[in-house]
Amino acid sequence: xxxxxxxxxxxxxxxxxxxxxxxxxxxxxxxxxxxxxxxxxxxxxxxxxxxxxxxxxxxxxxxxxxxxxxxxxxxxxxxxxxxxxxxxxxxxxxxxxxxxxxxxxxxxxxxxxxxxxxxxxxxxxxxxxxxxxxxxxxxxxxxxxxxxxxxxxxxxxxxxxxxxxxxxxxxxxxxxxxxxxxxxxxxxxxxxxxxxxxxxxxxxxxxxxxxxxxxxxxxxxxxxxxxxxxxxxxxxxxxxxxxxxxxxxxxxxxxxxxxxxxxxxxxxxxxxxxxxxxxxxxxxxxxxxxxxxxxxxxxxxxxxxxxxxxxxxxxxxxxxxxxxxxxxxxxxxxxxxxxxxxxxxxxxxxxxxxxxxxxxx
Amino acid sequence: xxxxxxxxxxxxxxxxxxxxxxxxxxxxxxxxxxxxxxxxxxxxxxxxxxxxxxxxxxxxxxxxxxxxxxxxxxxxxxxxxxxxxxxxxxxxxxxxxxxxxxxxxxxxxxxxxxxxxxxxxxxxxxxxxxxxxxxxxxxxxxxxxxxxxxxxxxxxxxxxxxxxxxxxxxxxxxxxxxxxxxxxxxxxxxxxxxxxxxxxxxxxxxxxxxxxxxxxxxxxxxxxxxxxxxxxxxxxxxxxxxxxxxxxxxxxxxxxxxxxxxxxxxxxxxxxxxxxxxxxxxxxxxxxxxxxxxxxxxxxxxxxxxxxxxxxxxxxxxxxxxxxxxxxxxxxxxxxxxxxxxxxxxxxxxxxxxxxxxxxx
Numbered sequence: 025x026x027x028x029x030x031x032x033x034x035x036x037x038x039x040x041x042x043x044x045x046x047x048x049x050x051x052x053x054x055x056x057x058x059x060x061x062x063x064x065x066x067x068x069x070x071x072x073x074x075x076x077x078x079x080x081x082x083x084x085x086x087x088x089x090x091x092x093x094x095x096x097x098x099x100x101x102x103x104x105x106x107x108x109x110x111x112x113x114x115x116x117x118x119x120x121x122x123x124x125x126x127x128x129x130x131x132x133x134x135x136x137x138x139x140x141x142x143x144x145x146x147x148x149x150x151x152x153x154x155x156x157x158x159x160x161x162x163x164x165x166x167x168x169x170x171x172x173x174x175x176x177x178x179x180x181x182x183x184x185x186x187x188x189x190x191x192x193x194x195x196x197x198x199x200x201x202x203x204x205x206x207x208x209x210x211x212x213x214x215x216x217x218x219x220x221x222x223x224x225x226x227x228x229x230x231x232x233x234x235x236x237x238x239x240x241x242x243x244x245x246x247x248x249x250x251x252x253x254x255x256x257x258x259x260x261x262x263x264x265x266x267x268x269x270x271x272x273x274x275x276x277x278x279x280x281x282x283x284x285x286x287x288x289x290x291x292x293x294x295x296x297x298x299x300x301x302x303x304x305x306x307x308x309x310x311x312x313x314x315x316x317x318x319x320x321x322x323x324x325x326x327x328x329x330x331x332x333x334x335x336x337x338x339x340x341x342x343x344x345x346x347x348x349x350x351x352x353x354x355x356x357x358x359x360x361x362x363x364x365x366x367x368x369x370x371x372x373x374x375x376x377x378x379x380x381x382x383x384x385x
Numbered sequence: 386x387x388x389x390x391x392x393x394x395x396x397x398x399x400x401x402x403x404x405x406x407x408x409x410x411x412x413x414x415x416x417x418x419x420x421x422x423x424x425x426x427x428x429x430x431x432x433x434x435x436x437x438x439x440x441x442x443x444x445x446x447x448x449x450x451x452x453x454x455x456x457x458x459x460x461x462x463x464x465x466x467x468x469x470x471x472x473x474x475x476x477x478x479x480x481x482x483x484x485x486x487x488x489x490x491x492x493x494x495x496x497x498x499x500x501x502x503x504x505x506x507x508x509x510x511x512x513x514x515x516x517x518x519x520x521x522x523x524x525x526x527x528x529x530x531x532x533x534x535x536x537x538x539x540x541x542x543x544x545x546x547x548x549x550x551x552x553x554x555x556x557x558x559x560x561x562x563x564x565x566x567x568x569x570x571x572x573x574x575x576x577x578x579x580x581x582x583x584x585x586x587x588x589x590x591x592x593x594x595x596x597x598x599x600x601x602x603x604x605x606x607x608x609x610x611x612x613x614x615x616x617x618x619x620x621x622x623x624x625x626x627x628x629x630x631x632x633x634x635x636x637x638x639x640x641x642x643x644x645x646x647x648x649x650x651x652x653x654x655x656x657x658x659x660x661x662x663x664x665x666x667x668x669x670x671x672x673x674x675x676x677x678x679x680x681x682x683x684x685x686x687x688x689x690x691x692x693x694x695x696x697x698x699x700x701x702x703x704x705x706x707x708x709x710x711x712x713x714x715x716x717x718x719x720x721x722x723x724x725x726x727x728x729x730x731x732x733x734x735x736x737x738x739x740x741x742x743x744x745x746x
Contacts, residue, residue: 139537
């Protein structure tokens with residue numbers, strides 16, 4: 025087992041990464057404050073891991089709530105079900121929520137914990153690759169609004185993150201690849217050495233080779249923990265983690281969260297952001313091609329949706345959180361491993377970049 | 386104009402108290418970050434003060450949303466209307482929300498500000514006595530759940546609080562008296578000198594005599610600011626502000642927020658909590674009677690609702706936020722001006738205190 029640490033003063037917490045962690049009740053014991061625990065999971069994960077997780081918390085007074093699976097359920101309405109359960113079971117301020125599932129479960133459970141009685145503790149047990157390398161670390165929580173993704177939320181750090189790599193064995197291939205998009209992102213924004221390793225080893229990762237996978241997860245979490253420790257509330261550098269996301273969120277919102285998976289949308293968004301970086305003279309043509317290439321080899325989409333107009337992109341992007349007094353704030357690349365925040369791109373240049381990322385066939 | 390300050394490091398903010406403040410645009414100018422402003426108010430307040438408030442923000446790009454009036458609308462569903470408006474108008478992270486109204490509007494607007502894009506700025510312009518002396522100061526925000534009051538919320542401090550005493554001229558008598566209950570509370574928990582002043586001057590306050598009213602509001606805000614500065618997130622002493630509230634919340638929840646006004650429920654709750662304090666040997670009989678007496682003279686209810694069983698009280702109280710691992714944590718009085726946190730009272734003793742506060746006639 026590896027233990028990484030997210031350093032945030034009195035809100036610091038450990039990330040445990042390893043195999044068979046769900047069989048280790050001692051791991052969670054010190055992170056639960058009092059007797060009450062509520063496990064929040066979904067209909068897909070419950071049959072696979074709920075019993076095992078309940079055993080992990082068998083020393084506590086442990087309830088559970090099972091939500092429907094999917095990004096389209098990441099809403100205030102679903103959140104209400106968590107509050108209903110907490111109140112029916114009379115959970116007090118010392119309760120601990122446990123998020124067992126992917127990013128949707130983690131974000132919603134974290135937000136419920138942030139708001140219930142104005143803030144209670146929670147533990148992240150991410151079971152998808154995407155949640156393990158991204159959403160479970162860093163304290164961003166929230167739900168979607170029909171007009172925009174993650175528009176309603178809070179910064180609320182977990183008490184610990186438990187990444188049991190074994191849970192990936194049951195992850196469908198498409199979701200697994202969606203997680204790879206966020207892993208590639210860390211190479212692109214912050215770590216050219218890791219990107220080169222990924223460029224060489226992407227096929228091993230696609231085959232879920234155990235050693236490669238463990239290394240990729242650890243490297244991703246390390247990169248994320250470093251950036252979050254520097255800027256917990258995204259006042260500055262943390263924004264680079266949104267590379268590809270403003271374009272990606274626009275696609276997801278436009279599709280009402282029923283089309284691309286999050287990582288797939290981020291893959292397309294990353295390709296567009298790279299193209300824009302190239303177009304504005306920051307990124308070399310060679311690196312731009314290399315980026316497109318690694319997403320293609322990871323079997324991820326690289327084209328903007330056929331029937332999504334560029335003006336629709338702009339419209340949704342202007343509603344995203346990255347708008348500052350009307351100007352679009354985007355994350356661009358100077359080179360692979362060096363992302364920066366930019367408000368330079370004009371709407372026309374953005375439209376051109378989107379249109380260059382369309383499937384010509 | 387008086388200016389008090391709530392001292393909370395980088396979250397410190399001023400409370401402006403005076404007449405005709407809604408006619409002073411310069412007051413808000415320095416508290417608005419960028420160009421976007423959203424005024425949140427309700428159907429009762431809008432015809433009275435919305436235009437005046439819009440003029441106050443006429444230098445900005447100012448939208449407004451008008452909600453239905455009443456505690457029963459303080460819900461996640463109503464909150465959604467604020468988010469809808471913010472997103473339709475494409476408000477970004479630099480927007481400023483303005484709460485124009487009573488406690489319900491203030492709590493909801495503050496909570497919307499806490500959650501929108503994970504946190505934006507807001508200004509409190511309380512127009513009821515209750516909001517002016519209590520809910521607008523201190524950063525407690527939130528909405529109700531059918532099973533409990535203020536169960537979903539956040540600590541989120543405003544950028545400033547603007548108390549225009551003139552807005553009280555349009556306040557209905559019953560609501561005005563409801564505010565007096567919270568004013569009396571400050572005397573009871575923290576300030577025996579202020580309580581004695583209130584005991585002498587309560588009739589002047591009932592007549593809304595200008596000087597008495599200004600003094601009562603300033604003294605209340607000062608008491609609140611002091612306690613909040615000491616314990617922003619209610620880890621300790623701040624809990625004394627909940628004197629009478631655990632009983633009061635039980636009544637309000639049981640009535641589905643359609644019976645007593647908040648201050649009326651707090652009045653009954655304060656009388657019960659005083660009776661319990663007397664019964665447990667803390668408070669003298671004389672002071673207990675004096676407390677009952679001042680609420681009676683303020684024309685506030687002092688009896689538990691006839692058809693609300695004591696067991697129902699207990700049931701609702703156990704769902705309140707003041708439960709710590711199953712034990713009821715109550716605020717009691719050692720004497721007038723000295724409140725303390727107690728987990729000593731047994732359920733039986735609580736039931737006796739409730740039953741002693743029933744209308745015998």
